Amino acid sequence: MTDNLLSLFNNRQKLSKAQLDQFVLVQWQQGKHFDRLPSNALPDYKKFDAFPWEKIDCMLTKIVRKQEDGLSFGFDMFPPKSAAKGDMHVHPLSSRLITVLEGYGTAIVQTCKGKMAKKEVGPGDVILFPHATPHCFWGAEDAPMVVEVMLGPYVPFEHPLHTVCPKKAKVIAQDYPDLFRPCHVDELEQVANRVVALQAQGLVELSEHQVMEWGDEFIDALGGYETTERVCAIER
Numbered sequence: 390m391t392d393n394l395l396s397l398f399n400n401r402q403k404l405s406k407a408q409l410d411q412f413v414l415v416q417w418q419q420g421k422h423f424d425r426l427p428s429n430a431l432p433d434y435k436k437f438d439a440f441p442w443e444k445i446d447c448m449l450t451k452i453v454r455k456q457e458d459g460l461s462f463g464f465d466m467f468p469p470k471s472a473a474k475g476d477m478h479v480h481p482l483s484s485r486l487i488t489v490l491e492g493y494g495t496a497i498v499q500t501c502k503g504k505m506a507k508k509e510v511g512p513g514d515v516i517l518f519p520h521a522t523p524h525c526f527w528g529a530e531d532a533p534m535v536v537e538v539m540l541g542p543y544v545p546f547e548h549p550l551h552t553v554c555p556k557k558a559k560v561i562a563q564d565y566p567d568l569f570r571p572c573h574v575d576e577l578e579q580v581a582n583r584v585v586a587l588q589a590q591g592l593v594e595l596s597e598h599q600v601m602e603w604g605d606e607f608i609d610a611l612g613g614y615e616t617t618e619r620v621c622a623i624e625r
């Protein structure tokens with residue numbers, strides 16, 4: 390079921406985090422960090438309007454399905470280039486498979502050879518990379534770009550290793566390599582506690598998260614912010 394991108398995509402209901410991680414790693418190691426899917430395979434994010442967008446860093450995001458093994462599915466909306474430009478960053482603990490659904494933008498990802506690959510992307514374009522891979526995205530000049538994102542695993546935004554700038558990540562990875570490995574969902578809290586303890590001792594330095602001044606118009610158009618916690622369908 391994970392022989393190729395399309396079969397993985399079409400069998401997402403039965404996909405495990407381990408399968409996603411393995412698929413992403415193998416594809417990325419083969420230089421297929423950019424790929425394509427046919428337009429009829431793309432999900433319709435508007436079916437998930439009941440899930441509110443949240444502002445995180447330079448984008449809006451919503452998680453719509455979270456499995457017990459941590460594999461999660463969501464959507465991100467990136468701002469137009471003129472409003473905010475994404476910074477290069479890494480997610481130390483989780484892999485990504487991202488598919489552009491609507492709009493156009495720019496994707497930059499580090500390849501398995503250590504170089505940065507840049508591509509102008511649009512609907513059907515896929516960008517994938519294992520944990521701790523530097524990357525960034527932004528939307529085109531005039532309109533936002535909406536993508537589907539598969540996360541292996543979902544890491545809460547509040548987690549100290551949700552997102553780290555590549556320079557600081559490199560230092561931490563050298564000093565504490567065990568913090569930079571694929572993470573099981575039940576290890577997330579333990580890792581967070583360890584990082585917080587290291588931060589308190591001044592041994593690990595992380596950047597503050599910055600939320601961009603962007604996205605309020607979309608949230609307002611959809612009825613404003615929700616004050617309740619994000620709703621996720623937990624599936625086995």
Ligand SMILES: [Fe+2]
Nearest residue numbers: 478479480524
């Ligand atoms: Fe990212």
